[in-house]
Amino acid sequence: MIRAITDARPLGGHAPIDVTIDGGLITGIHPGGTVPAGEGVVDLEGRYLLPGLWDEHVHLTQWAQHRRRLDLSTATSAREAADRVRDAAAGAAPGDTIVGAGFRDGLWPDAPSAALLDAAAPDRPVVLVSADVHCAWLNSAALARYGVALSDAEGALVAASGLVREEAAFAIMRQLDAASADELDRWVAEAAAEAAARGVVGVVDFEMRWSLDDWRRRVATGFDALRVEFGVYPQDLQRALDAGLRSGAAVGGTVSVGPFKVITDGALNTRTAYCCDPYPDEAEHPYGLLTVPPCDLHPLLARASEAGFSLAVHAIGDGANKVALDVFQKLGRGGRIEHAQLLHDSDLVRFAALGVVASVQPEHALDDRDVAERFWPGRTRRAFLLRSLLDAGARIVLGSDAPVAPLDPWVAIAAATTRSRDGRAPFHPEQAIGPAEALAASTRSLVAVGEPADLVAVETDPLTASGDAIRGMPVALTMLGGRVTHSALPTLARA
Numbered sequence: 001m002i003r004a005i006t007d008a009r010p011l012g013g014h015a016p017i018d019v020t021i022d023g024g025l026i027t028g029i030h031p032g033g034t035v036p037a038g039e040g041v042v043d044l045e046g047r048y049l050l051p052g053l054w055d056e057h058v059h060l061t062q063w064a065q066h067r068r069r070l071d072l073s074t075a076t077s078a079r080e081a082a083d084r085v086r087d088a089a090a091g092a093a094p095g096d097t098i099v100g101a102g103f104r105d106g107l108w109p110d111a112p113s114a115a116l117l118d119a120a121a122p123d124r125p126v127v128l129v130s131a132d133v134h135c136a137w138l139n140s141a142a143l144a145r146y147g148v149a150l151s152d153a154e155g156a157l158v159a160a161s162g163l164v165r166e167e168a169a170f171a172i173m174r175q176l177d178a179a180s181a182d183e184l185d186r187w188v189a190e191a192a193a194e195a196a197a198r199g200v201v202g203v204v205d206f207e208m209r210w211s212l213d214d215w216r217r218r219v220a221t222g223f224d225a226l227r228v229e230f231g232v233y234p235q236d237l238q239r240a241l242d243a244g245l246r247s248g249a250a251v252g253g254t255v256s257v258g259p260f261k262v263i264t265d266g267a268l269n270t271r272t273a274y275c276c277d278p279y280p281d282e283a284e285h286p287y288g289l290l291t292v293p294p295c296d297l298h299p300l301l302a303r304a305s306e307a308g309f310s311l312a313v314h315a316i317g318d319g320a321n322k323v324a325l326d327v328f329q330k331l332g333r334g335g336r337i338e339h340a341q342l343l344h345d346s347d348l349v350r351f352a353a354l355g356v357v358a359s360v361q362p363e364h365a366l367d368d369r370d371v372a373e374r375f376w377p378g379r380t381r382r383a384f385l386l387r388s389l390l391d392a393g394a395r396i397v398l399g400s401d402a403p404v405a406p407l408d409p410w411v412a413i414a415a416a417t418t419r420s421r422d423g424r425a426p427f428h429p430e431q432a433i434g435p436a437e438a439l440a441a442s443t444r445s446l447v448a449v450g451e452p453a454d455l456v457a458v459e460t461d462p463l464t465a466s467g468d469a470i471r472g473m474p475v476a477l478t479m480l481g482g483r484v485t486h487s488a489l490p491t492l493a494r495a
Contacts, residue, residue, distance in 0.1 A: 002482050003040035005455070007032055008049035010447065011439075011463050016046065021453040024481035029449060042492060044457050047476050051443040052201030052454030053409040056359050057338055057399030060205045060228075061214070062133065064187035065179070066101050066403035072128060073102035078110045081128065081137075082120040089121040097142065099176055100128040101403065105137075106269045106371040112137045114162030127176060129169075131367070132267035132404055136169040138162045146172045157284070166266050166291055170208055185218050191407065192225040196485040198408045199456035199475045202227035202444065204258050204399070206312075206338070210236050212243065212251065219252040225485050227454075229258030231312065234300055246308030254480070259312035259336065260304035264292045265320035268341065268368055271375060273317035275342065279375050288317050298327050301335070311335030312359070318342040318382065325350045339364075339401075342376060342383050352393030359397050362386065362415035362438075363405040369427040380428065386416055387431045398441045410473045413438040418467035435463045435470075453482035 005019040016032030035041060070088050075081040081103050088098050098121055105112055117126045117139035125142035129135075138146065139162060158164055164172060179187070195203070203226055205211065211230040215223075229247075232240045237260065249257045266272020266289050271279050278286040292300070301311050311331075313324040316339045324337050325347055334355025341364065351358055365372075365384035372380050389396050398412045405411065416438040419426040426432065433441075439462060445451045457477040462470055478486040 001040065002042055002453075002479060002484065004035045005042050005044055005049065005457075006035050006037070007046055008044045008457065009046050009461075011048055011050055011436075011461055013461070017049075019049070019447070019455075021482040024453055024483075026447065026449055026451050026453050029447070042477065042489070044477070044489075047457040047459060048461050049447055049455060049457050050439065050462070051445045051447055051451070052456050052478065052480065053199045053442050054202045054204075054397075054444050055195070055200055055399050055402070055407055055409055055412075056204050056397040057361060058203045058205055058402045058407055059133070059207050060188055060191065060203060060402075061184060061207045061209070062173075063402040063407055064184065064191040065176075067191070068187070069129075070098065070100035071102055072100045073104070073131060075103055077108050078105065078112045078116055081112075082116045085117060085126055085128070086120040089124060089126075092124065095124055097125040097127060097145070097176070100126075102131045103128055103137065104131045104269050104367075104371070106271070107374060112161060112163055114138065114140050114143065114159060117162060127172060129173060130270060132269045133173070134169060134267040134272060135163060135165045135270040136172050138164065138172070146175050165270055165272055166289060174209060181214075181217065185214075185221065185223075188218065189223060189225065192223070193486070195407050196225050196478045196480075197475060197488075198410060199458065199473075199478050199486075200226060200407070200409060201454040201456075201478065201480050201485070202229070203407070205230040206258075206261055207231070208233060210239065212240075212245065212257075215251050215255045219255050223255070224253050224480075224483075226254060227480065228255045230255070231258045231261045232304075232309065233261055233263075237300070237304060240309075241307050247310040258310070260301075260309035261312040261314065261338070262292055262297060262300055263314040264297060264324060265290055265315060265317050267316055268375060269371055273341065274315075274320040274323075275317035275376070276319045276322070276344070277376075277379065280377065282375075287319065290320060290323065294323055294327055297323065298330055301327060301331060305331065305333060312338055314338045316341045318344050318347075318379075322347055325354060325356065328354050328356050336397075340385075340389075342379065343385055343389075344382065348385070348388055348392040348394065351389060352395075357395045357397055358389050359399060360384070360386065360389075361399050361401045361405060362412050363400065365419065365427055365431075366415050366421045367405065384428070385431055386433045390433060390437060396441050398438065409442045410470055413442055413462065414467045414470040416441070417470070420467060435465075439463075453479055455479045
C-alpha cells in the first residue's frame with residue numbers, strides 16, 4: 001500500500017505537491033519536498049496528478065468478448081462483411097458459430113441478407129452483432145439454432161434479411177455466451193487490467209444479464225482492479241428485490257449494486273431510435289421503436305425507486321428522451337438518461353430542472369456523424385449535445401458504451417473537447433466542451449483531503465494537450481484506494 005506520493009504536479013501549472021494517504025483516503029496535501037523518501041513513497045518526478053477516471057456506461061462482459069470476435073468495424077458493404085466471414089469460416093471448426101461484431105450498415109450501398117451469409121458459410125451458423133449492439137445479422141443456420149419468437153410478418157422479413165432488432169437481437173446475444181464462467185471471468189479481468197492501464201478506477205456495468213452471481217464469483221476469486229456498479233434490468237427486477245438488492249449495496253470487494261435500467265428505444269444505426277420525425281425511406285418503423293411506452297415505464301421506475309434503486313433510462317431519439325423526461329417529471333425524482341443523443345431545444349432545461357443526469361458517449365458523435373446526417377437530416381445541430389446541456393445547467397457524465405466505443409475515457413475526453421478525429425473537420429464544434437469540464441464529467445472525486453485515494457498520474461497536462469495527445473495519453477500510475485492497479489514507472493516503492 002502506498003502511504004505518500006511526492007513531486008506530483010497538479011493540473012493547470014501549479015507548484016508541485018506531496019500527497020499523503022492512509023486507509024484508502026487522501027490525508028494531506030503538502031508543498032512539494034515536504035515528505036521524505038522512504039518505504040511506501042512514490043516519486044512522480046513532476047508527472048501530472050488527477051483523480052481516477054470513471055467510464056459511466058459499459059457492457060463489460062460484451063467488451064471482453066468483443067475483442068475476440070471477428071472485427072467488422074471497417075467493412076464498407078454487406079458484401080465485404082460476408083467476404084470476411086468466408087475467410088473466418090475457412091479456419092473454423094465445422095459446426096462452430098462464427099461471431100462477428102461492429103458492423104455499421106447505415107451507409108452501406110447494399111443490403112444485408114441471410115442468403116449472402118449462407119453463401120459465405122454454408123455449413124455453420126453465423127451471428128454478426130452490429131456496432132450499436134441493437135441488431136444482429138444471421139444466416140439461415142443461425143436463425144434455426146438461435147431462433148426467437150416472431151410474428152408471421154416479422155418472421156418472413158427476418159428469413160430474407162437475416163436481421164433481427166432490439167429485444168429479439170438481445171435474446172440471441174444472450175445465447176452467445178458459450179464460454180465457461182472461468183473463461184469469461186479471465187477475459188473480464190484482462191479487460192479490467194487494460195482499463196486500469198488507461199487510468200480507469202471505476203465503471204458502471206450495464207451488462208444485459210443477471211450480474212449478481214457473476215460479480216460475486218469474480219470478487220471471490222480476487223477481482224479488485226476496478227470499482228464496479230452493475231445494473232439491473234426489468235426482467236430481473238423481481239429477482240433483485242427477492243435478493244434484497246438496492247443501489248449502493250455492497251456485493252463485496254470493490255463491487256456494488258448500480259442503477260435499475262430500462263431501454264425505451266433502439267439506436268441510430270439500426271434506425272430504431274424513437275424520433276419525432278420519420279427516418280428517410282424507413283418503411284417498417286418510420287419513427288423508430290418506442291419499446292417501453294409511458295404507461296409501462298412509469299410503474300416500472302416507480303417500483304424500482306420505491307425499492308431503493310437509482311434510475312437509468314436508455315433514450316436515444318428525441319421522442320424517447322421526451323417520454324423519459326415526462327416520466328421523471330411525473331415521478332418527482334431524478335435519475336439518468338443514458339445516451340440522450342437527439343434532443344429538442346425545449347427539453348434541455350428539463351434535465352437540470354428535474355435533476356436528470358445526461359450520461360453521454362462523445363465518441364459516438366464521431367462514429368455516427370455521417371449516419372446522423374443521412375437519417376437525421378436537418379437535425380444534427382440537436383444531436384450529441386454537450387455544450388448546450390452544460391449551458392442549460394444540466395450535469396453530464398461521460399462513458400464509452402463499450403463495446404460500441406473503446407473502454408478508454410481519454411478517447412471520450414478527446415471527442416468531447418475537439419469534436420474531431422482522423423483529420424476531419426470538427427462535427428458541430430459549437431458543442432465542444434473544455435478539458436476541465438470533460439475531466440469533471442469523467443471523475444467522481446478530487447485530489448483533496450478526505451477524498452478517496454483513487455488517483456492517476458499522466459505524462460502530459462490534459463488541460464493544454466492537443467486532441468491527439470489526449471487520445472493517446474500516457475498513463476504512468478493508477479491507484480485505487482491507495483493501492484496500485486497499474487504502473488509504468490521505472491521504479492515503484494511499495495508499502
